[in-house]
Amino acid sequence: MILSNQYATFDWAGSRVEPTPLQEPRLLLVNHALAEELGMALSDQQWLEITSGIRLLPDMSPFAQVYAGHQFGGYSPRLGDGRALLLGEVVAPDGQRWDLHLKGAGKTPYSRFGDGRAVLRSSLREYLASEALYHLGIPTTRALCLVGSEEPVYREQVEPGAAVLRVAQSHLRFGHFEYFYYSGEAERIPALLDYLIQTQWPDLSQDQAGYAALFERVVRRTATLIARWQAVGFCHGVMNTDNMSMLGLTLDYGPYGFLDGYNPGHICNHSDHAGRYAYDQQPSVGYWNLQRLAQALSGLVPVESLRQALDGYEHALLSSFSETMRQKLGLAAWEDEDPALFRDMFNLMAAQQVDYSCWFRRLALLAPEGPVPEPLLTLLSDAGAWDDWFGRYQARLAREGRDHGDKVAQMNAVNPKYVLRNHLAQQAIERAERGDMSEAALLLQVLSRPFDEQPEFDYYAAPAPEWAGQICVSCSS
Numbered sequence: 103m104i105l106s107n108q109y110a111t112f113d114w115a116g117s118r119v120e121p122t123p124l125q126e127p128r129l130l131l132v133n134h135a136l137a138e139e140l141g142m143a144l145s146d147q148q149w150l151e152i153t154s155g156i157r158l159l160p161d162m163s164p165f166a167q168v169y170a171g172h173q174f175g176g177y178s179p180r181l182g183d184g185r186a187l188l189l190g191e192v193v194a195p196d197g198q199r200w201d202l203h204l205k206g207a208g209k210t211p212y213s214r215f216g217d218g219r220a221v222l223r224s225s226l227r228e229y230l231a232s233e234a235l236y237h238l239g240i241p242t243t244r245a246l247c248l249v250g251s252e253e254p255v256y257r258e259q260v261e262p263g264a265a266v267l268r269v270a271q272s273h274l275r276f277g278h279f280e281y282f283y284y285s286g287e288a289e290r291i292p293a294l295l296d297y298l299i300q301t302q303w304p305d306l307s308q309d310q311a312g313y314a315a316l317f318e319r320v321v322r323r324t325a326t327l328i329a330r331w332q333a334v335g336f337c338h339g340v341m342n343t344d345n346m347s348m349l350g351l352t353l354d355y356g357p358y359g360f361l362d363g364y365n366p367g368h369i370c371n372h373s374d375h376a377g378r379y380a381y382d383q384q385p386s387v388g389y390w391n392l393q394r395l396a397q398a399l400s401g402l403v404p405v406e407s408l409r410q411a412l413d414g415y416e417h418a419l420l421s422s423f424s425e426t427m428r429q430k431l432g433l434a435a436w437e438d439e440d441p442a443l444f445r446d447m448f449n450l451m452a453a454q455q456v457d458y459s460c461w462f463r464r465l466a467l468l469a470p471e472g473p474v475p476e477p478l479l480t481l482l483s484d485a486g487a488w489d490d491w492f493g494r495y496q497a498r499l500a501r502e503g504r505d506h507g508d509k510v511a512q513m514n515a516v517n518p519k520y521v522l523r524n525h526l527a528q529q530a531i532e533r534a535e536r537g538d539m540s541e542a543a544l545l546l547q548v549l550s551r552p553f554d555e556q557p558e559f560d561y562y563a564a565p566a567p568e569w570a571g572q573i574c575v576s577c578s579s
């Protein structure tokens with residue numbers, strides 16, 4: 103295992119801070135498969151000590167990064183790792199380099215009024231969701247280890263403290279670049295861009311042309327990330343520019359949520375009163391955020407190049423989204439009437455709040471001929487309103503003339519049976535808070551094969567129960 107912390111050599115980009123150990127820590131989860139991928143053969147005791155902040159491995163040099171960001175539309179000039187530390191960088195056996203980032207590690211110069219801690223509820227939510235998205239094939243940070251503690255943490259109520267060790271190829275955010283741009287230190291930006299190029303995209307040159315290509319890459323990755331969120335029904339909840347990854351990863355899991363019943367205006371964050379980050383706003387917010395990044399890079403990349411890259415956003419997002427939708431409906435090729443078929447489907451789904459994940463998964467059961475199967479009908483509050491749509495869709499399938507079994511297999515490979523519904527996370531959290539990690543472990547196991555039938559776990563694939571609507575998820579974490 104090769105460890106270093108190249109970022110920490112940028113002493114102007116943050117502060118060296120030692121973790122503040124958690125009191126009475128308990129090892130709750132270790133992602134052994136990921137640890138193996140990273141080439142980190144550590145004992146449980148070592149995972150416990152590192153994640154609770156008791157011990158560092160040789161060559162780790164914990165560092166809190168400074169960044170800024172547009173939060174709910176307004177600029178916050180100084181954010182940063184207020185409760186997280188970049189412990190170091192590990193090079194995996196396959197040569198890939200990863201940041202080790204410890205969240206909940208205590209106060210830093212960027213904690214503002216915060217306590218530097220994270221609660222078990224939000225740490226487990228991050229662990230579950232990042233692994234769920236990873237197994238859905240959606241770019242994301244990943245979770246390596248979760249530690250709980252007896253230390254009380256004060257939020258709306260007293261909650262158990264925790265820390266999560268997460269990894270990503272880079273934790274650089276749009277907000278890093280905004281910080282240096284707006285604080286009058288724009289001359290620092292090239293060093294950060296060069297670092298990103300050197301560690302992630304060595305095919306790019308470390309000059310103006312390379313920076314322009316880098317921005318274009320960030321635009322494309324952001325567009326396809328959001329297209330994938332939309333297709334799977336994922337809402338991030340706090341798409342502030344400090345939570346936007348330069349690598350196009352899903353980053354900083356707060357009040358996220360997967361759609362249950364389809365509601366395009368769904369707001370998963372109870373603190374987001376205006377719905378700025380509602381499900382159907384995510385594509386346009388992604389664009390707005392990229393414009394903020396473009397502004398921060400405007401001294402280094404010609405405005406025309408930035409504009410050109412931004413112009414590619416909508417096409418990249420829509421083509422990725424519609425391609426995925428075509429596959430989700432089991433269609434092999436496009437026909438002229440398909441946009442109308444999709445539009446009418448979404449309108450009907452919204453009118454009846456049809457369960458998003460169950461709908462796509464069960465749609466595969468519909469053959470080109472014959473009655474609509476019962477598992478599909480039970481999702482609809484007014485099946486009669488769907489008659490015309492089912493007729494058109496079946497005629498469409500019949501025209502393609504594909505083998506039904508092949509089509510089912512292809513649809514099942516893109517329509518997950520299992521997603522991390524809010525109430526499933528909630529049940530795992532309540533058990534974890536009582537000291538029982540078995541539900542979380544089982545849920546992780548089910549979510550690691552989201553496209554497989556796993557009939558013994560049908561319970562996890564069912565639409566949400568009534569009480570799920572009462573779960574309150576806010577930024578408080």
Ligand code: AMP
Nearest residue numbers: 181182183184185213216217218219354
């Ligand atoms: P978030 O909303 O989690 O993306 O956090 C926004 C900013 O607030 C980041 O700079 C975090 O590091 C910081 N922050 C959030 N919670 C805490 C906390 N409990 N203690 C210190 N800083 C925090």
Ligand code: MG
Nearest residue numbers: 344345353354
């Ligand atoms: Mg954040």
